[in-house]
Amino acid sequence: MGKIRALIVDDSSVMRKIVERSLRQAGIDLDKVVEASNGAEALVALQNNTVDLILCDINMPVMDGLEFVRQVHTVESAKGVPIVMITTEGSESHVVQALTAGARGYIRKPFTADQVKEHVVPVLGSKI
Amino acid sequence: MSTDTSFITRSHEENWLPILQLAVEEVFEIMLGSRVKPETLPEHEASGEFTAMIGLAGSLCGILTVRCDGKTAFQVAKCMLGDTAKSEEEVADALGEICNMIAGNFKNKLAGADERCMLSVPSVITGGEYSLHSLADGSSMEAIFLFEDAPVSVRLQLQS
Numbered sequence: 383m384g385k386i387r388a389l390i391v392d393d394s395s396v397m398r399k400i401v402e403r404s405l406r407q408a409g410i411d412l413d414k415v416v417e418a419s420n421g422a423e424a425l426v427a428l429q430n431n432t433v434d435l436i437l438c439d440i441n442m443p444v445m446d447g448l449e450f451v452r453q454v455h456t457v458e459s460a461k462g463v464p465i466v467m468i469t470t471e472g473s474e475s476h477v478v479q480a481l482t483a484g485a486r487g488y489i490r491k492p493f494t495a496d497q498v499k500e501h502v503v504p505v506l507g508s509k510i
Numbered sequence: 511m512s513t514d515t516s517f518i519t520r521s522h523e524e525n526w527l528p529i530l531q532l533a534v535e536e537v538f539e540i541m542l543g544s545r546v547k548p549e550t551l552p553e554h555e556a557s558g559e560f561t562a563m564i565g566l567a568g569s570l571c572g573i574l575t576v577r578c579d580g581k582t583a584f585q586v587a588k589c590m591l592g593d594t595a596k597s598e599e600e601v602a603d604a605l606g607e608i609c610n611m612i613a614g615n616f617k618n619k620l621a622g623a624d625e626r627c628m629l630s631v632p633s634v635i636t637g638g639e640y641s642l643h644s645l646a647d648g649s650s651m652e653a654i655f656l657f658e659d660a661p662v663s664v665r666l667q668l669q670s
Contacts, residue, residue, distance in 0.1 A: 393631065394603050395603055396587065396600060396604045396607055400541075400591070403592065441610075469614075470610055470611055470615070471614065472615075472617075472618035473618070474625065490618065491614060491615075492541045494540055
């Protein structure tokens with residue numbers, strides 16, 4: 383199983399820790415975890431770090447998760463990196479907006495490590 | 511509790527309180543590993559040392575608050591993180607996220623409401639010497655849960 387470099391984007395530092403722990407509990411071997419507290423910070427982080435996976439909240443100040451997903455293709459090294467949304471916004475319209483913008487998965491908070499595994503492992507494909 | 515006796519507000523309160531309670535139970539069980547049940551005849555009143563709040567706007571307009579004492583708020587953070595919280599800021603962050611997830615889980619359970627209702631970023635007040643005056647003038651509902659023997663109040667106040 384390959385080691386995974388992940389970017390976790392959430393305005394809550396507690397939630398970033400929980401997402402990281404859930405990834406480990408899901409059996410994903412993390413090599414490196416980069417954190418950002420909003421979409422704008424995440425775009426900057428991607429210019430300085432290469433990652434294999436992005437997990438992103440939607441409701442964040444400065445730049446929300448949907449706008450981040452729309453803009454992420456502007457960072458060359460992030461093209462093709464799978465994005466999974468992790469959010470309290472559970473409406474169908476949010477899911478459609480996120481998937482249309484390019485997200486590959488959608489997890490509703492509250493979530494279990496099993497749900498993280500179910501949605502993240504398939505999008506990592508041959509990387510693990 | 512609201513004293514508003516209009517049919518609509520009573521109807522909301524009667525129908526939505528069990529949904530709010532279920533939303534709280536699910537968040538506590540999944541995120542804290544703790545099974546909580548609403549107190550049917552609450553003997554305890556939650557202190558307001560930590561009050562997390564989140565605004566709802568759109569088809570459902572109002573404010574949801576989660577209130578508890580400081581020791582309980584630290585315990586919530588400990589259960590979420592699997593470790594002792596290192597600062598009051600981290601505890602506030604944890605309680606704010608619990609409030610956020612309860613609000614999201616609640617609106618996701620209301621058929622149709624989730625499509626047209628937005629949540630604000632949560633805020634947290636620490637310290638008990640304050641009064642909260644919501645301008646939401648509709649019905650309100652409150653449930654008290656015992657988490658590790660301490661009361662946690664979850665209150666939803668809606669704009670009529």
